Amino acid sequence: MNARLLRTLAIAYGFMLPMLALKAVYAFWPILFGTYLAFTEYNIISPPKWVGLRNFEELFGLGAFAARGPDRDFWYGLTNSIKYVLVVPVIQILSIGLAMLVNRQLPAIGLFRTAYYVPVVTSFAVVGLMWNWMYNQYGPVNFILTRLGLMDAGNPTNLLSNPAIALYAVMFVTLWKGLGYYMVLYLAGLQSIDKSLEEAAVIDGASRWQVFWNITLPGLRPTILVCSLLSTISAIKVFEEIFVMTAGGPAGSTYTAMYFVYAQAFQDFRYGYAAAAGLVIAVVSLIFGVINFRLTRGGNSS
Known part of the structure; x- marks a missing residue:
């Protein structure tokens, strides 16, 4: 050299x-130290005490905890976190459509792109307070639903206080807030596609749908891989929305795996147990990432 x-x-x-x-x-360092804590008993006051696999045995209901069974709170929260993945295909489809909409040379198009991105840079504390008001029983969302005949006008309810739909109401906020972020990524992907390919296809008589399906979508495949991977991981480890808007309620209907980790660490001071739960969540996220990668064929654009 x-x-x-x-x-x-x-x-x-x-x-x-x-x-x-x-x-x-x-x-x-936090990753390494957190992994170490997963095999310890630690309450922040006393030094970490090595306990081996005991935290995982408690989570899975094995060994000394076999009679009690798996930790129902954790697995219920993880189930809700996996349900949250339902938002991923919706946000990807809408983001691609929105990116194609703003990928045009129109008057004030820059203003529209900025407007769609504003929710992304807005603090979730502000977003949560705003949507809590909008979901209120006398808020604008209920007003629209009653006008459409989807809710009883004489008995309006706060959508976040209904255990059957609270989780999906929070999902919609995640969708609304993240749409602009993925739109920008897809917009960059669209602008990297060779326009001559689309023009040649149009000259050959291809319809808009054929151009999109055979040229635009394959060209976006690497971006789809990145965006779907990011949104899947974000969905599984969702916390901010839950913490600000529902605190896991009502009746635990929005209780997620990451909220379980928060409760164990900062309410019960069981940092080792919380770290073990976090490690399980990381493994689940990795599994979903591999599935995502396989479904998008490794992100190849050809």
Whole structure:
């Protein structure tokens, strides 16, 4: 390796070093320490005490916990988290449609793109308060539903207080807030597709649907992989929406796996048990990621 190449590498790594240091402190070390805590009993007051697989045995109802069975709160929360994955295909389809809509040279198109992105950069504390008001029994959502005949005007209810639909109401907020983010990613993907391919297809007599299905969609496949993977992981580890809007209620209907981790760590001070639950959630996210990757055929665009 010559001196010039070594100097180039030194400069490159010199620029990357501050970010790598931050990654090590705020990402890699928490992952390693959290994995270690999963095999310990830790209440933040006393030093961590190694307990081996006991936390996982309690989660799965094995060993000394076989008589009690699996931790129902955790598995109920994980079931709700997996239900939350239903939002993924909806948000991807709508984001692609929205990206195609704003991928045009129209007057004030930049304003429309910005407007769609505003919810993404809005704090979830603000979003949660706003949607709590909108879902109120006398809020605008109920007003529209009663006008459409979908709700009894004489007996309006807060949608977040109905155990049957509270989780889906929170899902809609996630959909509304994340739509602009994925729209921008798909917009970048659309603009990277060679326009001459679409023009050639139109000249050959292809319809808009044929152009979309045979050229646009294959060209977006790498972006679909990234977006669907990100949204799937976000859905499984959903927490902010639940914490701000419902705190797991009503009657536990919006209780999710990450809310279980929060409750175990910051309410019951069982940090080792919470870390073990978090590790299980990470494995579930990895499994869904592999499934996602297989369904999109590795993101190949050809």
